[in-house]
Amino acid sequence: xxxxLEAQQLVKKFKxxxxxxxxxxxxxxxxxxxxxxxxxAGKTTxxxxxxxxxxxxxxxxxxxxxxxxxxPMAVRRLIGxxxxxxxxxxxxxxxxxxxxxxxxxxxxxxxLKKRAAAVLEQVGLTDRAKSRVKTFSGxxxxxxxxxxxxxxxxxxxxxxxxxxxxxxxxxxxxxDAVKELNQQGLTVLYTTHYMEEAQELSDRVGIIDHGELIAxxxxxxxxxxxxxxxxxxxxxxxxxxxxxxxxxxxELPQVLKASAADHEVVLMVPEAEEALxxxxxxxxxxxxxxxxxxxxxxxxxxxxxxxxxxALRD
Amino acid sequence: MKKILNxxxxxxxxxxxxxxxxxxxLVAPLALTLVIGAAFGGTGGGSxxxxxxxxxxxxxxxxxxxxYMVEAFQSEELAxxxxxVTMTDAMAARQVVxxxxxxxxxxxxxxxxxxxxxxxxxxxxxxxLETPQVSIVEIYTNPGRPVSAAVIRSIVDSLLSRFxxxxxxxxxxxxxxxxSGRLSPAEAQTQGxxxxxxxxxxxxxxxxxxxxxxxxxxKSFNWLEYSAPSMAILFMMFTLSxxxxxxxxxxxxxxxxxxxxxxxxxxxxxxxxxLGNFLTGLLQxxxxxxxxxxxxxxxxxxxxxxxLLTIAVVAATTGWGMLPTAFSRTSGQxxxxxxxxxxxxxxxxxxxxxxxxxxxxxxxxxxxTPNAWGIEGYYNLINGATLADTVPAILALLAMAVIxxxxxxxxxxxxYT
Numbered sequence: 001x002x003x004x005l006e007a008q009q010l011v012k013k014f015k016x017x018x019x020x021x022x023x024x025x026x027x028x029x030x031x032x033x034x035x036x037x038x039x040x041a042g043k044t045t046x047x048x049x050x051x052x053x054x055x056x057x058x059x060x061x062x063x064x065x066x067x068x069x070x071x072p073m074a075v076r077r078l079i080g081x082x083x084x085x086x087x088x089x090x091x092x093x094x095x096x097x098x099x100x101x102x103x104x105x106x107x108x109x110x111x112l113k114k115r116a117a118a119v120l121e122q123v124g125l126t127d128r129a130k131s132r133v134k135t136f137s138g139x140x141x142x143x144x145x146x147x148x149x150x151x152x153x154x155x156x157x158x159x160x161x162x163x164x165x166x167x168x169x170x171x172x173x174x175x176d177a178v179k180e181l182n183q184q185g186l187t188v189l190y191t192t193h194y195m196e197e198a199q200e201l202s203d204r205v206g207i208i209d210h211g212e213l214i215a216x217x218x219x220x221x222x223x224x225x226x227x228x229x230x231x232x233x234x235x236x237x238x239x240x241x242x243x244x245x246x247x248x249x250x251e252l253p254q255v256l257k258a259s260a261a262d263h264e265v266v267l268m269v270p271e272a273e274e275a276l277x278x279x280x281x282x283x284x285x286x287x288x289x290x291x292x293x294x295x296x297x298x299x300x301x302x303x304x305x306x307x308x309x310x311a312l313r314d
Numbered sequence: 315m316k317k318i319l320n321x322x323x324x325x326x327x328x329x330x331x332x333x334x335x336x337x338x339x340l341v342a343p344l345a346l347t348l349v350i351g352a353a354f355g356g357t358g359g360g361s362x363x364x365x366x367x368x369x370x371x372x373x374x375x376x377x378x379x380x381x382y383m384v385e386a387f388q389s390e391e392l393a394x395x396x397x398x399v400t401m402t403d404a405m406a407a408r409q410v411v412x413x414x415x416x417x418x419x420x421x422x423x424x425x426x427x428x429x430x431x432x433x434x435x436x437x438x439x440x441x442x443l444e445t446p447q448v449s450i451v452e453i454y455t456n457p458g459r460p461v462s463a464a465v466i467r468s469i470v471d472s473l474l475s476r477f478x479x480x481x482x483x484x485x486x487x488x489x490x491x492x493x494s495g496r497l498s499p500a501e502a503q504t505q506g507x508x509x510x511x512x513x514x515x516x517x518x519x520x521x522x523x524x525x526x527x528x529x530x531x532x533k534s535f536n537w538l539e540y541s542a543p544s545m546a547i548l549f550m551m552f553t554l555s556x557x558x559x560x561x562x563x564x565x566x567x568x569x570x571x572x573x574x575x576x577x578x579x580x581x582x583x584x585x586x587x588x589l590g591n592f593l594t595g596l597l598q599x600x601x602x603x604x605x606x607x608x609x610x611x612x613x614x615x616x617x618x619x620x621x622l623l624t625i626a627v628v629a630a631t632t633g634w635g636m637l638p639t640a641f642s643r644t645s646g647q648x649x650x651x652x653x654x655x656x657x658x659x660x661x662x663x664x665x666x667x668x669x670x671x672x673x674x675x676x677x678x679x680x681x682x683t684p685n686a687w688g689i690e691g692y693y694n695l696i697n698g699a700t701l702a703d704t705v706p707a708i709l710a711l712l713a714m715a716v717i718x719x720x721x722x723x724x725x726x727x728x729x730y731t
Contacts, residue, residue, distance in 0.1 A: 051575045076577040087568030089324070091331045103320040104576035148572070 004029040004064055004156055004187050005050065011058035012045050019045040021211040022059065027156070027189060027204075032182050034198040035191040036300060037208035038312055043191040044084060046208070047158045050189070051081045063156060077105075080154030084161045086141045087148075090134035094125050094144050097133060098151055105152035115151060123147040123177075139170030146174065156187045163197065175200060195301040195312055207304055214307050223298040226306045229256060231296040232267040232275060240288055248286065254278050261311040268305055317578050321586020322593055329557055329594045339553045339598045343545040344605055350545070351538035351610065366397040367462040370407040370419040373400065375449075377427020379477055386473050387420070395465065408454050417462035420470055421452040430477050453526045470524060536696075542612050543692035544665040546602040547627060547685045550595050551659060554628075554635030555652030557591040561636075561726075562645040584726050588719065591635060595628040615695030619704045623691045626711035630684035633718025634659075640725030659683040687711050 005027040012020040020042045027033040035043045048054040050061050052072035060067055066074040088097050098116040102108075107115065120126045123143040133141060142162065149157055159178065163171045178201055182188055192198055198205050199219060206216040215222055236242060242260035249267060250258035254275035257268040269275035272295040283290055296302065304312050329335055371387055373380045387398040399416070401407045407419035429449035453470055455463035561584075564570035573583050603620065606612040614620045638651035660666060662676055663685030669677050680686040691699075691707035 048571075053571050053575050073577050073579075076575055079575070081572070081575050083568050083572065085568040087572040089328060089569060091328050092324070096327075100320065100324050101572065101576065104317060104573055104578050106577060108316070 002029050003027070005061065005189065007046070007050065007059070007061040009059035010046060010049055010056050010061060012042075012049055012054060013057040019211055020049070023208070023211070023213045024059075025206050025213060025216050027187060029155075029187050030182070030185060031203040032178065032188040032190055032201050034202040034205045035189065035208050036193070036195065036198040036205050036304070036312070037191075038193050038310075041193075041208045042211040043208055044160055045211075047081070047160050047189070047191060051079055051158055052076055078155050080149040080152065080157040082146045082149035082157065082159040082162050084164060086145050088133050088141060088144060091132055093130050093132050094120060094136075095129040097144065098148060101148045102151050107152060115153070119147040119151050122150070124173075139166050139173075142166050142170060142174065146177065150181070150186075154186075156189065157181070158189045158191075160191050161193070162190075163192070163194070193312060195299065195304070199300055205300060207300070207307065209304070209308050215303060219300065222300060222303045226268070226298045226302045229268050229270055229298060229302060229306070230272040231294075231299070231302045231305070232269055232272055232279060233294040233296060234265045234267070234279070234283070235291045235293070236263050236265065237289055237291060238263060245283075245286070245288060249279060249282060252278050252282060257305055257309055259305055259309065259311040264311070266301070266305060266311045268302055317582045318586040318589055321573070321583060322589035325557065325560065325587060325590025326593045326597070328560075329553070329590070330597070335553070335556065338549060338556075340601060340605075343549040343602055344609065346545045347538065347541045347606070347610065350541040367395060367418075367465055368397045368399070368416040369466050370410050370416045371398050371400045372402065372404045372407045372419060372421045374404065374424045375422050375426040376424070377431070379427040379430055380422045382477075383422055383426075383473055387469070392469065396469070404452075411454050411456045414456060417456050418466040419452075419454040420466065421454065423449045423451065425449045426451065448523060450523045450525050453524060455526060467524070467526060474524070538610055539612055539696045540668065540689070540693055542602075542606040542610060543696075544660075544685065544689045546599055546606070547631065547688045548656065548660045548665040550598055550628065550631050551634065551656040551685070552653070553598055554591050554595050554631050555638060555648075555656055556635075557594050558632075558635040558637075558639040559645050559648045559652065561587055561639050562642065562648055566645065580727075581723075584723065588632060588636060588722075592628055592632045595632055595635075596624065599624050599628055612696060614692065615697075615699065616701055616704075619695055619699070619701040620692070622701070622708050623688065623695065623704055623711075626708040626715070627684050627688035627691070629715035630687075630711040630718065633715045633722065634684065636722040637718055640722040659685050662686075664689055681710075682714075684711055684714060
């Protein structure tokens with residue numbers, strides 16, 4: 001496989017705030033590469049630089065040999081972008097949206113019409129081609145949003161959290177569509193803060209936090225960073241002060257790291273079976289009622305916890 | 315160029331698919347033109363109400379009755395309603411109306427008294443009533459003040475009915491008979507009733523007719539012709555300010571970034587947005603001009619000059635519409651600035667009151683607005699100006715457009731680089 005994207009020390013500053021701090025990674029042609037990180041980690045800013053929307057403060061990236069800073073027009077011809085927000089015209093129909101953005105990519109005539117029809121078929125909106133987007137459900141808008149990004153048959157597509165705010169069924173459809181597109185040869189850069197999505201889709205994952213790429217590799221390579229450690233996920237009631245509990249449980253000898261998330265405390269432990277009695281005894285002492293406990297094999301969440309001391313959903 | 319057109323036509327389509335936008339673009343200016351036209355009676359030198367209607371009375375009659383007619387107009391009873399001026403020359407009176415200095419002229423003919431009270435009646439001879447003369451009272455009306463003219467007409471109707479019904483004429487004859495000693499006060503009631511019945515027996519048309527003539531159209535000022543272009547330009551300013559704002563709205567909704575990451579130059583996108591706004595304004599003005607012709611009967615004048623002036627006005631207004639967006643961070647800011655500019659321009663450029671009524675210094679400030687040049691240009695064309703007369707306004711507007719586009723382009727370049 002050849003390298004289709006190579007980011008070199010990308011930096012983006014907004015006045016005094018540095019959103020991206022020297023990010024470097026490569027993407028091989030034909031793979032799905034995920035940038036995994038919490039909200040505000042710098043994923044969207046990185047994609048904005050790679051897609052030539054923002055000019056890097058420092059560093060550069062090359063896409064199929066073309067520099068995003070020196071030859072942005074050539075880069076734009078190679079890439080497709082599925083933005084996080086629904087970037088469509090509500091008062092245009094599905095078909096009119098596709099035709100408009102197709103023309104912006106230099107397409108025209110019968111080629112454009114056929115391609116728009118094919119994309120509508122692909123995203124399951126053929127029967128709503130003439131309906132205005134404002135009449136669509138959230139899931140339908142998401143699908144069309146993806147369709148516009150794929151219309152001009154790009155070699156590399158950037159998908160920026162395309163499943164945010166949609167129902168599980170639509171989310172499932174989108175993940176299946178991404179895998180199918182990849183099987184057809186499309187290279188995908190996928191950003192998400194959902195560990196499950198990155199695990200399901202990715203050939204390789206880059207973990208990004210506070211504007212820095214803190215780890216990058218295959219899932220196997222990343223989980224090896226954690227060692228053989230397991231994760232205990234305690235699901236708690238609404239009234240529990242999870243931050244206080246995490247700090248308390250971190251003091252237990254069997255717990256390596258602890259972090260709090262939404263009604264959860266995530267513990268990294270060397271051996272779940274050995275740690276569990278001590279954790280339960282301590283929660284009983286504190287009169288904390290645990291709703292359920294998951295024991296997880298080493299995963300990307302554990303990697304993130306291991307590397308940052310925080311849960312992904314912090 | 316294809317991409318510029320693609321963006322422009324998309325914007326044009328979106329602007330005309332917005333129902334609220336259409337109300338602002340087309341319904342509001344037409345409705346306001348209609349209201350202003352109705353309120354000010356189409357033409358009129360600024361007198362809108364019914365108080366103190368200026369009327370010219372010309373009394374060509376030397377008989378006994380006509381002075382009562384003139385006095386009636388000058389009476390305390392009508393003092394709040396009419397402002398009568400007496401003249402002796404009927405032609406001069408008609409000219410006063412033509413100049414829009416009066417709502418009507420009432421011209422009492424020379425045989426007015428004779429037609430109601432024939433000679434000899436005062437001597438007690440009633441035979442003259444059998445073969446009466448016909449007199450014609452002329453009411454020469456100002457077409458620009460139809461309501462005021464109708465009031466004058468009804469006053470004249472009412473006065474004549476009092477004369478012809480015999481009550482007033484009977485009183486006059488009896489008073490004169492008593493004064494001359496030919497009738498004793500004791501006989502006055504019986505004789506007065508007899509004369510009154512005799513005079514009143516004849517139908518009014520047989521002795522006094524009223525003819526109503528409409529004066530020449532006053533070309534010095536016409537509210538309808540003035541408000542049609544002024545409202546059209548004012549609301550185009552609102553439209554194009556809103557259209558300019560779509561750049562910020564598209565930025566926030568993600569469609570602008572989506573365009574920016576297509577292989578399209580930023581200048582093409584900005585050019586497309588400007589062209590789309592220009593086409594929106596052009597279509598709006600074209601519809602309003604055609605509707606003004608069809609609904610209000612406005613003859614806009616030399617078509618080539620009207621076309622060129624429209625292009626120039628729309629170009630300059632497009633420039634002003636883009637400017638708030640170019641210097642605003644949010645669409646809310648652009649909305650506030652754009653609305654303020656549209657209203658201030660409307661005020662200083664004469665959209666609400668004729669610019670000539672404003673102080674000199676304000677009239678000069680008004681020249682930075684497309685409204686002032688446009689309103690004056692259209693109004694002059696409506697009143698017979700030629701293309702050559704309109705060229706200065708067209709050039710001023712095009713220069714304004716070039717300068718504003720330049721400013722907007724620089725600001726956008728700074729914002730989106």
